[in-house]
Amino acid sequence: MADVVTASELRQPVPKLELRNLTVARRTTGEPIVAATDVSFEVRRGEFVCLLGPSGCGKTSILNVLAGLDPATAGQALLDGQPIAGPGPDRAVLFQEPALFPWLSVRANIELALELEGVASPERAERTNRWLAKVHLDRWAEAMPHELSAGMRQRAALARALAADPDVLLGDEPFGALDAQARELLQDEVQRVWVESEGRKTFVFVTHNVREAVVLADRVLVMSAAPGRLLEEFRIHTERPRDLDDVLVTRVVSEIHGLLMREVDASVAREMAR
């Protein structure tokens, strides 16, 4: 079931991630464009949250601030109560494109993540093999990234992101460029990894795909059109693994769809009125 979350429901003292009145400008060649404005939300440890919104609403900019790749223009972004100063191996990122290093084999890409984390060589090999098996790429370990399909590449990127055992996984529309089958497979794998972590890992994914958000997340934060604000939160209580045809899932999906359509209409009307 979905319902609007109230502040009193968030009882944990220090959230894993927190945004306080975050405003973030997108870097452009000309005037900076405000991508998202006055966004506040908390993500508890072990939660799976999806940021959902029309394109240009600043969800990727927010994610980049959480990753520590870009600074906040105003407001604060906190990790475990501390301001985020830069990227760190405690927060892995799945990018829109797989971002595997093309000069390294699949295995070497994963091993590099462990090496940068200071994992000793024999353990590196062992953990790499474990992750290769987890994402079903054992047979492709020695392949170069360009030899893989798009879905396999994103699976390898998932293994690379998670190999060093980060607390947080940030996903920037990581399945946006995949075909339907590959996307479903990856959604399943991501859910499995998250469930297996038994509340230790916090996932924040950005998407414009309503069904994807509802299938993946505990909470879906819906954003307005640019400049993005938080419109509403939806809680998804359905058991995992979730079925896209599940009645409850379908109902939340159409509810969010309706909200987004009204938002897009309103923003178009605002544009026309100018």
Add this chain to the structure above:
Amino acid sequence: MSRARWLAKELGPPLAGIAGTVLVWAVIAAATATNAIPSPAAVWDAFVDGLRDGSIQNAAVKTLIRLAFSFAVAVGIGVALGFALALNEFARRSIRPLVVALQITPFVAWVPLAVVWFGATERAVVFVAIVGSFPAMTLATIQAIRQVPPLYERAGRTLGATGWSLYRKVIFPAALPGVVAGLQQAWGFAWKALMAGELVVAAAGTAGLGHLLGQPDQPVPTLLAALAVILVIGVAVDYLAFGQLDRRIRRRRGLLIET
């Protein structure tokens, strides 16, 4: 693919180019019939004579030793300087124009200066070759590093790469194809600069291939034979060393379209 077919595919086009050139040359030589344009056969005879008396081999060995040394030094300087300038904006903006200035300085302009500084010696010739080729290597390295897609840098940073490890593990490997292109350019420049140096600085013991070009009493066929040797070595090294290295790197990264 069978070995014979591979060879035909590999060597067919360049051999066709050479054959065509020689053919056009032979036609022009026959049509003009002057001493200034000797026929390919006359040049071939001069080449064989040069091999017999050992002058071509001796000169080639001397030149290649110099070239190997100069090229290695130029690449070392160029990669290190290019890397430093790519990383530091202040240094880049203050020093890059000077490197560009060196790059557009004609090689011959260095020769008199080199002779003043080092005398008509081995060192003068090597200096000209180094100063003529390291700017190209430097500029190519700067370019290669600045063209690394930001996505790789961002991915590297989220994986925990910082400072030196980011450069060593991510930026430099990502820039490698551009650095190899720089090797190819620097190789061409080193060759040309060395020939300019050898051509002018003709003291005892410095006689290389360039020297064979610079003797006023040299018969034209001998001169052209020396020039042909220079070109063949230059092209062969470019093709066999850098060309193959470039293809291997690009194939590994999926940047080479196989036909």
